Amino acid sequence: MSNVKQIASVATQLRRDVLRMVHAVQSGHPGAPLGCAEFLASMYFSVLRHNPDFKLDGKQEDMFFLSNGHLSAGWYSVLARSGYFEVSELATFRKLNSRLQGHPATEEGLPGVRIASGSLGQGLSVACGAALTKKLNSDPYLVYCLMGDGELQEGQVWEAAMFAAGRKIDNLIAVIDDNGQQIDGPVEEVMPLGDLKAKWEAFGWMVLRMDGNNIEETLSMLEKAKNLTGQGKPICVLMKTEMGKGVSFMEGSHKWHGSPPNNDQLAKALQELEETIGDY
Numbered sequence: 001m002s003n004v005k006q007i008a009s010v011a012t013q014l015r016r017d018v019l020r021m022v023h024a025v026q027s028g029h030p031g032a033p034l035g036c037a038e039f040l041a042s043m044y045f046s047v048l049r050h051n052p053d054f055k056l057d058g059k060q061e062d063m064f065f066l067s068n069g070h071l072s073a074g075w076y077s078v079l080a081r082s083g084y085f086e087v088s089e090l091a092t093f094r095k096l097n098s099r100l101q102g103h104p105a106t107e108e109g110l111p112g113v114r115i116a117s118g119s120l121g122q123g124l125s126v127a128c129g130a131a132l133t134k135k136l137n138s139d140p141y142l143v144y145c146l147m148g149d150g151e152l153q154e155g156q157v158w159e160a161a162m163f164a165a166g167r168k169i170d171n172l173i174a175v176i177d178d179n180g181q182q183i184d185g186p187v188e189e190v191m192p193l194g195d196l197k198a199k200w201e202a203f204g205w206m207v208l209r210m211d212g213n214n215i216e217e218t219l220s221m222l223e224k225a226k227n228l229t230g231q232g233k234p235i236c237v238l239m240k241t242e243m244g245k246g247v248s249f250m251e252g253s254h255k256w257h258g259s260p261p262n263n264d265q266l267a268k269a270l271q272e273l274e275e276t277i278g279d280y
Contacts, residue, residue: 001091004219006156007041007045007215008038008041008099008215009277010041010069010276011040012273012276014033014041015037016275017077017080018073018074018269019261021076021077023262023266025094027094027258028258028260030256030260031076031244031253031257031258032148032177032179032241032243032257034243034247034250035212035241036074036212038076038218039239042222043064043078044078044079047219047222048064049061052084052111054111058062059139062144063130063144065114065143065145066146067120067124067220068117068147068263069103069118069119071146071256072118076090076110077198079110079111092174104117114130120148120150121151124160124161125156125160125163127143128160130143131171131234132167134171142172142173143171144166144172145172145173146175146177147194149187150181150187158203161200161204165203165234169234170229170234173222173229173235174237175234175237176239176241178196178238178241179241180243197238200221205234206274207238208236208237210237211244218239243257249268
């Protein structure tokens, strides 16, 4: 699926899924998944060369790692919508004995999930290992890793960044969800990150910027990132998004990082998001 209107339709449905999932159990993180809906829909319905007939080793296909595991509701939704498991299973989100834990886990064997994530800062290290393995095995496919901007406050991210550049892991594309918000407030107030483009370039990466809420730009820049692979450097994509995107009263506020909507708020939010594919 590469049609922009179709991807937009998927993104809207992902948002509906996320809101209903976190509301049902009054637990979870709606803000960032709402902001990343276009990116996730673009990845799984156009960019990634992947197979819902899931194999853990990821041989002969692109691999995607979610480092900022609090986006789980959005990731589960796009995995289900792209055929990894039944959409009806989304109704089990964060419930006892569910495969859809609050942060992705591997013990339950959920298709699409290769690592447990939620302890921030670890995903890029795993992605480096996977990408280096592909290079050693002459596997021509790529590895993607999504991280949050607040997550860049973790030192392990920069150790992995040094390793990737030092080992010339040029089949790796790291995407930073640059929404400027984290659970305790604006990123610039919690711990300013400075000039991220200059930092990643100083660490030896090629850096692109994109508007992650613009589907045409997202598809174009991710294609450009793919075309830059194989040139001796890993690639970082700084993706500007808006937390809570698509729901007027949630947009741009860190307060929705980890707060579920109540009944009235859910009803209002769903009124703003037309059902497109069909609710679970």
